[in-house]
Amino acid sequence: MRILAKEDGGIVSLKVIIPHPNESGTRKDESGKVVPAYFIREGSVLLNGQPLFELQLGPSVSKDPFLQFRFAGKKGDRLNLRFIDSRKLEYVAEAAVV
Structure with missing residues (x-):
């Protein structure tokens, strides 16, 4: 996961890129078969635990979803991110606000 969490005036801008194929279940492959759905289903963010x-x-x-959020925070705050896909695989990361 790529994470950038930057504070400006007490507001943190969090940007996240999750490397994931994110298939909708409606696209067909080269042979005409439907590619099964496979996508990020849920996520959570902890701030200082x-x-x-x-x-x-x-x-x-x-594919490779880009998410952006803004919230009140300060430099040095710790972020813990967790995302779960439709196959129940977990993607976790930690970052500090700069």
Whole structure:
């Protein structure tokens, strides 16, 4: 996961790229067979160990989803991110606000 968390005036801008194929279940491959759905389903972000927010995603999100959020915070705050896909694989990362 690529993460950038930057504070400006007490507001943190968090940008995240999750490397994932994110298949919707409607696309067909070269032989005409439907490619099974496989996508990021849910995620959560902790700020200094406390829940900041949770989110649910669906199959319409693009390959390698880019997410951006803004919230109140300060430099040095710790972020823990966790995303789970439709096959129940977990993607976790940690970052500090700069």
